[in-house]
Amino acid sequence: MYDAIIIGGGPAGTTAAIYLQRFKKKVLLIMKDMGALGKTAHIDNYYGFIDTITGPDLLNRGIEQAKRLGVEVLEDEVLSIDNFPDFKVKTINGEYTSKTLMMATGKTQTRLKAKNFNNFVGKGISYCAICDGFIYRNKKIGLVGNKEFMEEELEILKNFSEDITIFTNGMDLSVKVDKPVVLDEIQEIKGNEVINQLVAGDKTYDVDVLFMAVGSPSATDFALRLGAFLDASNNLVVDDQFMTNIPGMFAGGDCIGGLLQIVKSTSDGAHAAIAMNRYLKNMNK
Amino acid sequence: MSVKVTTETFKAEVLESNVPVIVDFWAQWCRPCLMLAPVLEEIASDLDGKVKVAKVNVDEEGYLAQQYRISSIPTVLLFENGELKQQVIGLMRKEDLIKRLGL
Numbered sequence: 001m002y003d004a005i006i007i008g009g010g011p012a013g014t015t016a017a018i019y020l021q022r023f024k025k026k027v028l029l030i031m032k033d034m035g036a037l038g039k040t041a042h043i044d045n046y047y048g049f050i051d052t053i054t055g056p057d058l059l060n061r062g063i064e065q066a067k068r069l070g071v072e073v074l075e076d077e078v079l080s081i082d083n084f085p086d087f088k089v090k091t092i093n094g095e096y097t098s099k100t101l102m103m104a105t106g107k108t109q110t111r112l113k114a115k116n117f118n119n120f121v122g123k124g125i126s127y128c129a130i131c132d133g134f135i136y137r138n139k140k141i142g143l144v145g146n147k148e149f150m151e152e153e154l155e156i157l158k159n160f161s162e163d164i165t166i167f168t169n170g171m172d173l174s175v176k177v178d179k180p181v182v183l184d185e186i187q188e189i190k191g192n193e194v195i196n197q198l199v200a201g202d203k204t205y206d207v208d209v210l211f212m213a214v215g216s217p218s219a220t221d222f223a224l225r226l227g228a229f230l231d232a233s234n235n236l237v238v239d240d241q242f243m244t245n246i247p248g249m250f251a252g253g254d255c256i257g258g259l260l261q262i263v264k265s266t267s268d269g270a271h272a273a274i275a276m277n278r279y280l281k282n283m284n285k
Numbered sequence: 286m287s288v289k290v291t292t293e294t295f296k297a298e299v300l301e302s303n304v305p306v307i308v309d310f311w312a313q314w315c316r317p318c319l320m321l322a323p324v325l326e327e328i329a330s331d332l333d334g335k336v337k338v339a340k341v342n343v344d345e346e347g348y349l350a351q352q353y354r355i356s357s358i359p360t361v362l363l364f365e366n367g368e369l370k371q372q373v374i375g376l377m378r379k380e381d382l383i384k385r386l387g388l
Contacts, residue, residue: 122357122374131315132357135343135350194356209356227320229378237378245320 002028002098003280005089007078010035011262012253013104014062015269016276017071023277028096029066030089032077032216034059035106036254037262046262058262077216079152083226083246092148099283100248100276103219103236104269107254110214112144112169114198115188124195125210128224129156136160136209142198143179144186145213146171149221153213154179165207167200169214219255233257242272243279250276287329287338292348299339300367306337307386308362310355312344317376318359324379325361328388336388361386 004020006013009031017029040055049058067073076091087101111117117125126132129143137160143153146168154177157164166177170185184201189210191197197204220234228244229237235257242250252268254260290298290308299306309325311318329338343350343358353362353369363371363386373385 122360123354124356126357128317131317134312134314135356135358193354224317224376227316227318227376229320229376231378232381 001086002026002096004028004100004102004276005030005087005096005098006102006104007031007089008035008102008104008106008253008255009063009073010037010059010104010106010253010265011062012265012269012272013102014059014066015266016102016104016250016252016273017066017073017269018069019270019273020276021066021069021071023273025277025280027071028098029071029073030076030078030091030096031063031073032075036260043262077148078222079148079217081222081226083249087248100250100279102272102276103222103244103249103251103255104253104265104272105219105222105255107235107257107260108215108218110212110218112186112212112214114186116191117189120189120191120195120210123193124191124208125189125212127212127221129153129211129213130225132209132211133157133160139163139208140206141165142167142205142207142210143213144169144210145215147174147215149215149217150213151175151177153211157211165205167198167210169200171214219251231257241275241279242268243275248279248283250279287325287340290339290341290346290349292346295341295349298337299364302337302364304335304337305363305365305370305388306339308339308341308364310341310343310350310353310358310360310362312342312358315358321359321361321376324377324382327379328383332388363387 003025004027006017006029017027020027037055043053080090082088087098089096141161141164144167164179166181168183186200188199228246236251238251250272252272253265325338341349357374361373371386
């Protein structure tokens, strides 16, 4: 049992891990990749670096610093989180439990470029199989995705319908599935009030619903499944202690919105860690 | 306090109500729905006498869910004088929901 699991190895998550480690908490940092900062080639506005530093270089320094201080760093991808009453975090390779959790997964939103996509979100396009699958019992289900996250959603959807088609939207399929697969890119969503067809690779498919599970789950995806508040821009809503409406679940960095800058993310990380430390203290009373 | 509504009572409780009615389509297995419940109870008590909050369990009332083309839950509908005025999908904070419903 960890005191804290931090999801995301960017500046917010790593800073929080460093602070918590220094509070002598048992911390696990789970990171998948380098996120938005990993794609940044020039950083000239961050304090203390005389020469230009690249995003990957800064990230690696942060991770090495955390490791030196004793933080356990795991390179893995989180697939699902449950919270009764402790947090149970399932990754591709394992399962971990913790008393508190911090989401620092950055900002990723999976929207398709397909025509009419935005018009059908909530009207047959769903981001959560466990939330909406039941509504589509024995209906024609389309599922968009290409890896483990899609596989996870597929297992849930199989409880509701046999008629499931996987759409990889032009991406390679990296897991094995026992349902029909369409590899073409989705060009258009069709329907009146709700979705009833989609066009992929010049072919038309009948679907009653399209579930989205593209790439890896984002903070928004976890929030939907756990029942955490999101704002109008799909950012996680946190209070002044950086805690979401789910007790023990904190968040910081780009996934809570605001200034999308390293300096703000490190600040979030420090604030969240201090609040988590306090939360853990009160838990033991 | 919210009221539970069924296919049988929908007309009297919602369509013929003399105050606007917020109808929450929910289910026990839907985590965001469970988190939205206290938000709606707060709205019910804040706007007591001005707005009614009604709850439809989509598992029990498949007909109503289908009738209003509920495709994602939670979905919240606002009825005024028997007419559907607003539709809001997803879990949100009280102030965001009130704003989206135009209350």
